[in-house]
Amino acid sequence: MGKFLNKFNRKESIFILIIPTVLIYFALFLYPIFSSLNYSFTDWSGFGSNINYIGLNNYKELLGDKTFWLSCKNTFIYMFFGGFFIFFLSFLFVFLLSNVRTLPRKIFRTIIVLPYMLSPVALANIWGYIYNPRFGLINSMLRLFRLDFLAQAWTSPKLIIWSLSIGIVWFQVGFYTVILLAASEKIPIDYYEVADLDGAGKFRKFFNITIPLITSELEVCLIFWAITAIRMFGFIFAFAIAGDPPTNTWTNAVYMYMLAFGKTTGIDRFGYASTVAVALVISTIVVVGLIRFLLRRKERYEY
Amino acid sequence: MKKILVFFIAVAMIACMFVGIGCKSTVAETTTATKSTGTETTAATEGTGTETTAAAESTAAGEPVTITYWSIWNEGEDLAKAIQQIADNYMAENPNVTVVIKWQGRDALTKLSAALKAGVEKPDIAQQGFQRLDTTLVQNDLALPLDKYMEEKAYGEDVPYKDIFLSGMFDYWKNIWPGGSIYSVPLYMYTTMWWYNQAELEKYGIAEAPKDWDTFLSNCETIKSQGGAPLILDMYPEYISYYVYWLTYQLAGRGELVMASLDPKGTGFDNPAFLTAAQKMQELVDKGYFVKGYEGYQFPAGQLDWTQGKGTFILNGSWLLTQTKKDLPEGFIPRGFPFPTVDGKGSLTDVEYYHSGFSILKDTKYPDVCADFIKYTTTEESQKIITGTGSEGPVRKGIATFKDVEDYFNSATTSHFFMDNLQGVNAEWYLKVFNPLNQQLITGDIKAEGYISEIKQQTIDFWAGK
Numbered sequence: 001m002g003k004f005l006n007k008f009n010r011k012e013s014i015f016i017l018i019i020p021t022v023l024i025y026f027a028l029f030l031y032p033i034f035s036s037l038n039y040s041f042t043d044w045s046g047f048g049s050n051i052n053y054i055g056l057n058n059y060k061e062l063l064g065d066k067t068f069w070l071s072c073k074n075t076f077i078y079m080f081f082g083g084f085f086i087f088f089l090s091f092l093f094v095f096l097l098s099n100v101r102t103l104p105r106k107i108f109r110t111i112i113v114l115p116y117m118l119s120p121v122a123l124a125n126i127w128g129y130i131y132n133p134r135f136g137l138i139n140s141m142l143r144l145f146r147l148d149f150l151a152q153a154w155t156s157p158k159l160i161i162w163s164l165s166i167g168i169v170w171f172q173v174g175f176y177t178v179i180l181l182a183a184s185e186k187i188p189i190d191y192y193e194v195a196d197l198d199g200a201g202k203f204r205k206f207f208n209i210t211i212p213l214i215t216s217e218l219e220v221c222l223i224f225w226a227i228t229a230i231r232m233f234g235f236i237f238a239f240a241i242a243g244d245p246p247t248n249t250w251t252n253a254v255y256m257y258m259l260a261f262g263k264t265t266g267i268d269r270f271g272y273a274s275t276v277a278v279a280l281v282i283s284t285i286v287v288v289g290l291i292r293f294l295l296r297r298k299e300r301y302e303y
Numbered sequence: 304m305k306k307i308l309v310f311f312i313a314v315a316m317i318a319c320m321f322v323g324i325g326c327k328s329t330v331a332e333t334t335t336a337t338k339s340t341g342t343e344t345t346a347a348t349e350g351t352g353t354e355t356t357a358a359a360e361s362t363a364a365g366e367p368v369t370i371t372y373w374s375i376w377n378e379g380e381d382l383a384k385a386i387q388q389i390a391d392n393y394m395a396e397n398p399n400v401t402v403v404i405k406w407q408g409r410d411a412l413t414k415l416s417a418a419l420k421a422g423v424e425k426p427d428i429a430q431q432g433f434q435r436l437d438t439t440l441v442q443n444d445l446a447l448p449l450d451k452y453m454e455e456k457a458y459g460e461d462v463p464y465k466d467i468f469l470s471g472m473f474d475y476w477k478n479i480w481p482g483g484s485i486y487s488v489p490l491y492m493y494t495t496m497w498w499y500n501q502a503e504l505e506k507y508g509i510a511e512a513p514k515d516w517d518t519f520l521s522n523c524e525t526i527k528s529q530g531g532a533p534l535i536l537d538m539y540p541e542y543i544s545y546y547v548y549w550l551t552y553q554l555a556g557r558g559e560l561v562m563a564s565l566d567p568k569g570t571g572f573d574n575p576a577f578l579t580a581a582q583k584m585q586e587l588v589d590k591g592y593f594v595k596g597y598e599g600y601q602f603p604a605g606q607l608d609w610t611q612g613k614g615t616f617i618l619n620g621s622w623l624l625t626q627t628k629k630d631l632p633e634g635f636i637p638r639g640f641p642f643p644t645v646d647g648k649g650s651l652t653d654v655e656y657y658h659s660g661f662s663i664l665k666d667t668k669y670p671d672v673c674a675d676f677i678k679y680t681t682t683e684e685s686q687k688i689i690t691g692t693g694s695e696g697p698v699r700k701g702i703a704t705f706k707d708v709e710d711y712f713n714s715a716t717t718s719h720f721f722m723d724n725l726q727g728v729n730a731e732w733y734l735k736v737f738n739p740l741n742q743q744l745i746t747g748d749i750k751a752e753g754y755i756s757e758i759k760q761q762t763i764d765f766w767a768g769k
Contacts, residue, residue, distance in 0.1 A: 046416050048443025064768040066761075067735045132604050133596030134613070153599025155538070157742050242602040243539045247739045258734065261413040264541060267731045268438055 039274035046270030058275040071255040079229035085169045090176040099202045113174035120234035127167040131155045183217035219295045226287045369401040373426040378406040381692040389685045427667040433658040434727030441486040446662040448484040458678035467699045471718035489660035491689050492696035493621045501636035512640035519643050523592045532594035535614020537605035540738035547741045549642040550580035553649025564729045567766035569759035581751035588747045625693025639707040652714045657721035736761045
């Protein structure tokens with residue numbers, strides 16, 4: 001091999017060696033993406049070989065598709081409502097773990113992260129029972145403390161999307177807490193000591209030192225969460241234990257799946273589902289770009 | 304040295320990629336290929352003298368044959384056990400045939416779709432509801448026509464195979480399937496009925512199940528006045544739609560809802576029967592007949608609470624009794640009755656069939672053996688195994704099942720397919736327009752007039768986008 005590569009200069013050798021990776025990337029990532037793009041111009045059902053090219057008809061239909069825009073709205077509800085509470089709680093946990101020394105950090109960290117390690121399908125089943133109007137945990141606790149008037153039909157059509165969001169927050173928060181906690185632990189202690197000398201309290205140090213110095217990691221977390229929210233599927237799909245999930249909970253990913261495969265009811269429009277997939281990719285690029293733009297900084301902190 | 308190492312790592316990565324692609328699909332669940340050992344039966348040849356099975360004929364030289372059947376059941380479910388027992392019995396009678404059953408769960412056709420696209424392992428026989436088999440396999444020319452086998456003799460019987468089935472079994476489908484050929488054979492049947500606990504109904508002083516809607520409402524009022532909850536359900540879109548569909552079916556007649564859903568101008572919903580149906584649905588909500596908190600009942604909370612007596616009547620498929628049989632307390636006497644007539648319209652003997660069954664994939668290597676196995680699943684013995692699991696309905700005459708289901712099937716003067724095959728003919732409209740509006744109607748978020756106005760407009764919008 002050495003003799004073989006000696007025939008080439010450095011750049012050519014590098015090119016030869018990255019060919020396998022490029023081939024794998026092409027086969028597993030680029031090919032499916034372009035394949036989806038190709039199918040998005042067809043009316044293929046997903047079965048059989050009857051594939052007809054219909055130009056931009058799918059895209060025209062998508063623009064007027066109320067269910068698609070409803071799924072976009074739902075996706076943004078999960079993203080913003082869920083995201084707000086995920087990061088609020090993450091920062092809260094980071095603050096507590098950093099400042100409350102009596103907290104058993106390792107145990108607390110494990111408990112927070114544990115839901116993230118479980119299967120979304122299992123979690124969806126658990127939350128289905130938590131929300132049960134008659135014997136579920138929430139309504140039972142409310143009745144126990146004589147707060148019956150607060151007991152709700154948590155999975156009624158009006159409340160289900162908020163209830164699902166709470167379940168999503170619960171199992172996602174641990175992941176982001178761990179990342180932000182690790183980032184905060186990297187900050188040199190000198191900064192805090194100087195702040196102590198200046199008389200800064202815990203909150204002041206947290207907001208003026210910790211948060212600014214973990215902005216890079218926060219940006220990564222926000223991007224990751226945005227992508228997760230756009231791709232949100234398993235928990236929502238599994239929450240409808242039997243049969244089709246109600247349309248007022250559909251995200252773009254769920255809608256795409258229902259179009260392509262269905263659950264109890266099959267629409268069998270693989271071509272149109274591919275159009276939604278393309279829209280998903282575009283929305284991911286736009287959202288990620290927006291996050292990067294909003295969090296751009298003129299100066300970078302290095303320590 | 305480093306360069307050589309890097310080169311070999313790169314080669315290994317490429318090799319892994321191609322090995323991964325070349326491996327058999329891991330889409331399927333664990334297989335349960337079992338063969339009976341020891342006991343041989345002679346049921347196949349008993350009383351039929353010189354007849355041999357297709358399996359024996361096809362493999363006269365004793366060539367072993369393996370056929371694969373993808374089932375919608377998960378291993379361990381009652382019907383899965385029943386089907387496995389049938390397969391074991393078949394293999395005992397046909398020792399050269401191995402039936403490999405892959406328990407794919409309700410996503411069987413989704414997995415089949417993926418397998419067909421990837422060109423990897425696919426079954427010889429697929430099982431699903433008829434409407435799904437139709438839209439995925441039959442209409443895409445992937446299913447084998449079975450007319451030849453319907454004319455042959457039934458397994459171990461001296462009658463044509465087509466004659467063993469309940470009357471009207473294929474009537475609807477012959478108008479749908481290409482060329483009027485038969486493409487699917489049912490394994491078992493479901494139907495939709497109202498279910499209740501006879502002991503509870505008697506407690507309320509109601510002697511018998513209602514046959515018309517006014518009596519039904521009167522029964523609901525009686526139950527409510529005594530502190531009970533007349534109606535209970537799971538807020539699963541399909542179960543909600545049963546209410547609206549059946550009211551519409553009884554008032555407007557067969558096929559009207561499907562035709563209205565296909566009308567791009569929405570004028571089908573100008574039929575006053577639809578408004579009347581919506582008003583009757585609204586009446587149930589306004590009078591508070593549904594159990595408290597019903598809006599939040601996620602499956603299976605509603606049907607579990609029904610077994611606990613929290614609600615009296617539940618409108619559901621006949622699978623309900625199979626699903627809840629382990630939860631029924633002592634003294635619970637499950638009964639069912641067909642959807643009542645409404646305002647003197649509709650029928651109690653226009654039976655709804657929901658067939659779940661088989662199609663043979665067109666490119667199977669062993670069509671005769673597959674057909675032979677399918678015929679075996681519809682023998683009397685096999686059907687008794689199926690109906691023994693609970694309330695699954697048999698597909699042939701003379702097989703006992705849950706009495707009220709049996710009586711309903713036996714009373715049939717006409718029949719129709721589940722929801723007039725709305726889920727097959729116009730699945731997208733059903734999911735995007737019908738279900739969401741029904742959900743609003745049952746929660747009282749929309750009144751009957753608004754419902755009709757919305758369903759008409761949304762139907763127009765739905766077709767405008769196509």
